Amino acid sequence: MAEKKEFQAESRRLLDLMINSIYTHKEIFLRELISNASDAIDKYYHWALEHHEEPGDLGIRIELDETNRTLTISDNGIGMTKEELEENLGTIAKSGTLAFKEELKKQDKDQSDIIGQFGVGFYSAFMVADEVTVYTRAAGSEEAWEWKSQGADGYEIEACDKEERGTMLVLHLKADDDQEDYSQYLQSYRVQDLVKKYSDYIRYPIRMTVETTQEVDGETRTVPEEKTLNSMVPLWKRPKAEVTEEELSTFYKQHFFDFTDPMKTIFFNVEGNVDFTALLYIPSRVPDGFYSQDYKPGLQLYSRGVFIMDHCEELLPPYLRFVKGLVDSQDLSLNISREMLQHDHQLRLIKNRIERKVLNELGAMLAKDREQYEKFWKNFGLDIKFGIYSSFGADRDKLENLLLFYTTDGGKPVTLQEFVSAMPEDQKDIYYVSAKDTEAAAKLPVVKSLQKKGYQALILTAEVDEFVMQTLGQYKDHPFTNASSADLDLQSEEEKEQLEKTSEENKDLLSFMKEALPEVSEVRLSARLADDPVMLVAGNGLSFEMEKVYAAMAAQQDSGMPPLKADRILEVNPDSKIFALLKNTWQSDPEKAKAITEVLYDQALLIEGFPVKDPIDYARKVTELIA
Numbered sequence: 236m237a238e239k240k241e242f243q244a245e246s247r248r249l250l251d252l253m254i255n256s257i258y259t260h261k262e263i264f265l266r267e268l269i270s271n272a273s274d275a276i277d278k279y280y281h282w283a284l285e286h287h288e289e290p291g292d293l294g295i296r297i298e299l300d301e302t303n304r305t306l307t308i309s310d311n312g313i314g315m316t317k318e319e320l321e322e323n324l325g326t327i328a329k330s331g332t333l334a335f336k337e338e339l340k341k342q343d344k345d346q347s348d349i350i351g352q353f354g355v356g357f358y359s360a361f362m363v364a365d366e367v368t369v370y371t372r373a374a375g376s377e378e379a380w381e382w383k384s385q386g387a388d389g390y391e392i393e394a395c396d397k398e399e400r401g402t403m404l405v406l407h408l409k410a411d412d413d414q415e416d417y418s419q420y421l422q423s424y425r426v427q428d429l430v431k432k433y434s435d436y437i438r439y440p441i442r443m444t445v446e447t448t449q450e451v452d453g454e455t456r457t458v459p460e461e462k463t464l465n466s467m468v469p470l471w472k473r474p475k476a477e478v479t480e481e482e483l484s485t486f487y488k489q490h491f492f493d494f495t496d497p498m499k500t501i502f503f504n505v506e507g508n509v510d511f512t513a514l515l516y517i518p519s520r521v522p523d524g525f526y527s528q529d530y531k532p533g534l535q536l537y538s539r540g541v542f543i544m545d546h547c548e549e550l551l552p553p554y555l556r557f558v559k560g561l562v563d564s565q566d567l568s569l570n571i572s573r574e575m576l577q578h579d580h581q582l583r584l585i586k587n588r589i590e591r592k593v594l595n596e597l598g599a600m601l602a603k604d605r606e607q608y609e610k611f612w613k614n615f616g617l618d619i620k621f622g623i624y625s626s627f628g629a630d631r632d633k634l635e636n637l638l639l640f641y642t643t644d645g646g647k648p649v650t651l652q653e654f655v656s657a658m659p660e661d662q663k664d665i666y667y668v669s670a671k672d673t674e675a676a677a678k679l680p681v682v683k684s685l686q687k688k689g690y691q692a693l694i695l696t697a698e699v700d701e702f703v704m705q706t707l708g709q710y711k712d713h714p715f716t717n718a719s720s721a722d723l724d725l726q727s728e729e730e731k732e733q734l735e736k737t738s739e740e741n742k743d744l745l746s747f748m749k750e751a752l753p754e755v756s757e758v759r760l761s762a763r764l765a766d767d768p769v770m771l772v773a774g775n776g777l778s779f780e781m782e783k784v785y786a787a788m789a790a791q792q793d794s795g796m797p798p799l800k801a802d803r804i805l806e807v808n809p810d811s812k813i814f815a816l817l818k819n820t821w822q823s824d825p826e827k828a829k830a831i832t833e834v835l836y837d838q839a840l841l842i843e844g845f846p847v848k849d850p851i852d853y854a855r856k857v858t859e860l861i862a
């Protein structure tokens with residue numbers, strides 16, 4: 236008895252889309268099904284190795300039956316158990332299909348457009364077939380199962396007879412209509428073309444019986460002949476000069492589930508201590524789920540064209556986790572295990588070469604195609620920074636020249652080298668300021684005070700940035716200095732003397748202000764303020780940005796520990812109107828002077844991106860002072 240089942244809701248949606256597809260390139264269904272068959276044979280190959288079974292002649296067969304309108308694809312791969320049948324063909328769980336689904340959710344884009352870009356998998360059969368029957372028998376199993384579906388209504392499963400291991404898919408093609416000629420997929424020459432076009436590099440023979448004309452006893456006759464339709468040479472095994480950019484891009488999109496062309500393709504061979512071919516891609520967009528726990532970095536690993544494993548992390552340093560691609564090396568054993576990988580000497584050599592190559596390419600991009608590099612930086616700059624601080628600076632030489640920063644001059648992002656070259660001669664330190672964006676940074680009082688001296692600063696906007704600065708410490712003998720820290724020492728001797736004098740004269744007022752502000756460790760006059768009346772600077776040690784990062788971490792971990800706080804120093808501009816006002820009022824109206832001081836402090840907090848302690852009190856005081 237056949238069991239009748241419903242598709243899982245998401246499968247149904249995708250299926251509906253396939254059935255009603257108006258997509259013009261329905262022909263890709265063949266590529267998808269052949270690729271599944273090939274994957275299944277890969278899996279069987281590994282299974283056979285493990286079970287000491289002779290794999291025998293592995294391959295895929297296509298049969299066309301015009302009378303019954305069926306196209307059949309069989310493989311002698313791993314096959315499926317009943318449970319696998321239900322799980323694999325009844326739900327959407329798999330990478331490519333999943334990425335497709337995500338994209339559908341996200342984009343308003345023409346859906347039919349996306350179909351062509353993605354591997355949409357098994358369900359694509361329903362673009363051309365009104366009924367699909369799957370006969371399958373798993374490796375090592377005596378049972379065989381038949382799965383049948385006419386589309387969205389659900390599917391039926393029952394036991395069946397099947398002599399050989401593997402899977403056979405029978406597609407009953409839809410009837411032709413005004414828009415679509417489905418009968419073309421029953422034509423031998425058409426199917427041969429499609430295999431050549433999309434599946435030529437499939438590693439296993441794709442065979443079909445074709446009619447050929449032959450001379451037999453002086454007569455021309457058509458005779459059936461067994462033909463292998465694909466050349467079986469993987470793309471990366473072909474001579475480099477013969478492979479086009481377009482083929483490489485198409486391969487990327489199909490294999491690594493992206494719908495955009497890669498930003499950069501890196502295709503190279505290495506011979507020497509270790510021989511390998513690498514085909515690497517830098518995506519032009521941030522991969523789906525890149526920042527989620529589920530993102531799987533790593534490259535595909537092949538040995539002599541035979542797939543070993545996906546997501547081999549040992550081939551890439553963690554900070555290059557955005558790189559996609561594959562490595563094929565004849566020096567690796569086919570049944571290498573995950574555990575062995577970590578200690579494999581060859582693999583480490585390959586990893587080093589890959590790292591070097593990718594960094595060289597990035598360096599070249601930075602030098603030759605700045606616009607493209609900026610795009611790269613926007614997507615993956617964070618990872619390069621991660622490379623610096625996660626190695627505690629050990630990788631700094633490789634990476635520091637790849638860093639880009641916006642600066643307070645408001646222009647395009649610059650490298651450290653460019654920044655240093657543009658510094659005035661008397662500027663020793665590389666100053667940086669932290670802000671939520673470049674606009675906010677430009678308005679910081681400390682920035683104006685630097686600019687008064689003709690200096691610019693790097694703008695740090697990412698949380699990790701200060702850690703990067705601390706890890707680097709300096710660049711070419713120029714120390715990195717937080718411009719919001721206390722001792723910048725920007726004044727001339729003359730200015731310093733003048734300031735000392737003014738401070739002495741206003742000593743009592745400054746201690747009055749300090750008393751009004753218990754949170755602050757010091758209130759002092761400063762000559763570095765340009766237009767702003769006050770600014771908050773951090774004492775030596777923890778910076779304000781670090782304080783915020785720690786506070787966020789503490790909130791997340793909920794440790795109950797009081798968060799670390801930076802030392803707060805309030806600097807006051809002795810030339811500001813408000814200071815003059817304070818001087819005039821603090822003895823005659825100390826209450827008012829106290830309110831002004833508190834408001835100034837709150838404003839300094841706001842400018843640094845901190846909340847004011849008591850917004851209601853703050854608002855009340857401002858209103859009263861205005862009135």
Ligand SMILES: Nc1ncnc2c1ncn2[C@@H]1O[C@H](COP(=O)(O)OP(=O)(O)OP(=O)(O)O)[C@@H](O)[C@H]1O
Pocket residue numbers: 267271272275310312313314315323324329330331332333354355356357358401402
């Ligand atoms: N010929 C086959 N032999 C064995 N298993 C198969 C075969 N075809 C499909 N499957 C199983 O069904 C699953 C779902 O197939 P489907 O084509 O929808 O997704 P996928 O191949 O995993 O991903 P995608 O095709 O998007 O790359 C496969 O992962 C595989 O486990």
